[in-house]
C-alpha cells in the first residue's frame with residue numbers, strides 16, 4: 150500500500166513562528182495558543198525557590214525502594230505483595246515492573262518531513278480500518294468529497310480522529326476476538342482540505358480570499374465529536390473490517406444530547422435560555438485524547454473548546470484564563486447564538502471543557518459530562534482502581550504552564566457485568582475528590598540550569614503532593630464554592646499553588662506497576678529568565694544548542710514518572726523524569742540513562758499507551774528536530790524497567806503533515822493501531838500535499854475531480870505473514 154519515498158511528490162513545509170507545529174495546525178487545533186501569552190499568570194511558587202532538602206538523598210532512595218516494591222496493580226485492583234522483579238532488579242535508580250518484552254521489531258529510521266508514506270518495521274504491513282467520510286449509519290452514502298453535506302457527514306466517520314480503542318464485543322471480556330467495537334474521538338476540522346473550492350462551500354471575496362459559508366460550517370459541526378463502529382475479522386492477529394451497518398454504530402456530534410452530572414450540574418453557572426436546568430447540553434467538541442474505564446466505557450477530553458466561543462464579557466478573568474477571545478476561526482457564532490454567547494447564552498462556554506463518558510455497549514445511553522472531574526482543556530483521562538476499588542482518574546490540562554490533576558471517586562467499583570453493576574459503575578465519576586499536582590525537586594536550584602544537564606544527584610526527581618481542590622464534597626479553595634472550583638478549575642488550581650508544567654497531555658497508568666506517566670509535550674514559552682517561569686526540576690529545559698545556535702524553550706518535551714507513596718488514593722508521591730526528549734545527539738537530552746547512541750530521536754510526546762508487558766508506547770505531535778532537521782511524527786516503544794529502561798525505539802512514522810494519535814498496542818495479537826490525524830495539513834483540496842491513505846500509483850497526481858487528497862484514518866498494523 151505504501152509508495153517508495155523517492156516516488157512521492159515533494160511537499161511544502163512551513164515553519165511555525167514559535168512552536169514546531171505547522172501554522173495550520175496551530176490555528177485550527179488550538180486557536181494559535183502558542184502565539185498568545187500563556188494564560189496562566191498566577192504567582193505560584195517557582196520550583197527552584199522551594200527548599201530542596203526536604204528529603205536527603207539517602208531518605209529519597211529508601212522511599213523509592215519501598216515504593217517500587219510496595220504496589221502491584223492488576224486488572225482487579227491492588228495487592229500489597231512486593232514485585233519480585235522490581236525488588237531484584239540490580240540496575241537503574243527507578244526500577245519498576247515490565248521487562249522490555251512484547252512486540253518485537255527493528256526500529257525504523259526517522260523519516261524526512263516530505264515522505265508521504267506510513268512507514269512500518271520490516272515484517273509488518275498496514276491497512277486503513279476506517280477513514281474520514283466512510284459511511285457508518287443507515288442512509289450514509291459512499292464518500293463523495295465533491296458533494297459533502299451536513300446530513301451525510303453526520304452519518305459518516307468524522308474528521309481528525311484522535312483517541313482510539315477497540316473494545317471486545319461484550320463488556321468484561323479480556324481479549325479482542327473476531328468482533329469488536331471501535332471508538333474514536335474526532336477532534337477538529339481542516340476546511341481547506343475538506344471542501345472543494347466552490348461557492349457551495351465558500352464565500353469568495355473580490356481579492357480571491359475565501360471564507361467558509363454556513364453550509365460548510367454545518368458540515369464541520371457534523372464532522373466533530375466521536376464515532377462508535379462495529380469491526381469484525383477472521384481471527385486474532387488478522388486485520389479488521391468496519392461494519393457499515395450495525396446497531397452499535399453511532400455518531401456523536403454538535404447536535405447530540407448530553408447529560409451534565411456531578412456537583413456543578415444545575416448550577417447557575419451552567420444555565421442558558423435553552424437549558425434553564427443547567428443539566429442538558431447539545432454537543433461536544435475538540436475531543437482529543439481519552440481513556441477506556443475498567444467498566445468498559447470510554448472517556449473523552451474536551452480540549453481546546455475556547456476556540457469555538459466568543460467571550461461574553463461577564464467573567465473576563467475566567468475568559469482570559471481559559472483563552473476565550475473576541476472572535477473564533479470556526480465562525481460558528483454566525484450560525485448559533487450559543488457560540489456567540491449572546492444574551493441568554495452567556496454561560497454556554499462553561500458547558501464545554503469537561504470529561505465526557507460514553508457507553509459504547511448501550512447505543513441508547515446519553516453520553517455524560519462529568520463536572521466532578523473539573524473544567525479545563527482536558528487532554529483526556531485514564532482510570533485505574535485503588536486497593537479498595539475507588540476509581541482514580543489522572544488528567545492533563547494541555548496548555549503551556551498548566552497542571553496535572555487527579556480525581557478519586559467517592560464510591561467503589563462493583564465487580565461483574567450485571568446490569569446493576571454497569572449502571573452503578575457509570576456513576577463513579579459523578580462524585581469524588583479532585584486534586585492538582587505539586588512537584589518538588591530535590592536538587593539545588595543552581596544545578597537546574599535550563600540546559601537539560603542532569604543535576605549532581607543523577608536525576609531530575611523529587612517528591613510530590615496531590616493538593617485538594619474538592620474533598621468530601623467541600624471546596625478546599627478559599628473564596629470559591631464547589632461549583633466555582635469545578636467550573637473555573639484553572640483559577641482554583643492557581644490559588645492552591647499547583648506546579649506549572651510544560652503542556653501536560655496524556656497521563657497513563659502502567660497496568661503492571663501502577664506508576665503514572667505524564668507526557669509534557671513541549672513549551673516554547675519556557676525560556677531562560679521567562680517572566681512566568683524558567684527552569685524547574687520537573688520542567689528543566691529552557692533552551693538547547695543545535696549546530697552552535699541556541700534555540701530557546703523546551704522544544705522537545707519530556708515524560709514524568711510518578712510513583713505513588715502507597716496506593717492510588719495516596720496524596721504523596723515521588724517522581725522523576727523518564728525522558729528528556731529530543732535528538733540524542735543534542736546535549737540536554739536524557740533517556741533514563743540508556744546509551745544515547747542506541748535510541749531513536751523522539752520529540753513532543755503526546756499520547757501514551759501501555760502494552761500488556763508494561764512497555765510504554767509514545768506517539769508524537771510535532772516530531773522534528775534531529776540536529777535541526779524536521780522529521781515526520783511517529784510511534785515509539787519505551788521499556789520503563791530493567792536494562793532496557795529508556796530504550797526508545799521508533800515503530801512507525803506517519804505521512805507528511807500528520808500527527809500520530811490514539812496508539813493502541815495489542816501485543817498478544819501482534820497488532821498496533823494508530824489514528825493518523827491531519828495528514829497533509831499544509832495542503833488544500835485542490836492542491837493536496839498528501840495522498841494518504843488512498844494513494845494513486847506511485848508519483849502520479851490524481852486527475853481533477855478524482856479526489857485522492859488526504860483523509861484522517863484509523864490504521865491497523867499487523868504482521869505480514871505471506
Ligand code: FEO
Pocket residue numbers: 336437438452528547654755
Ligand atoms: Fe489535542 Fe493536547 O492534543
Ligand code: CA
Pocket residue numbers: 590591592604606607608609610611686
Ligand atoms: Ca534531583
Ligand code: CA
Pocket residue numbers: 437438528654755756770
Ligand atoms: Ca493530544
Ligand code: CA
Pocket residue numbers: 438439655657756757758
Ligand atoms: Ca493513552
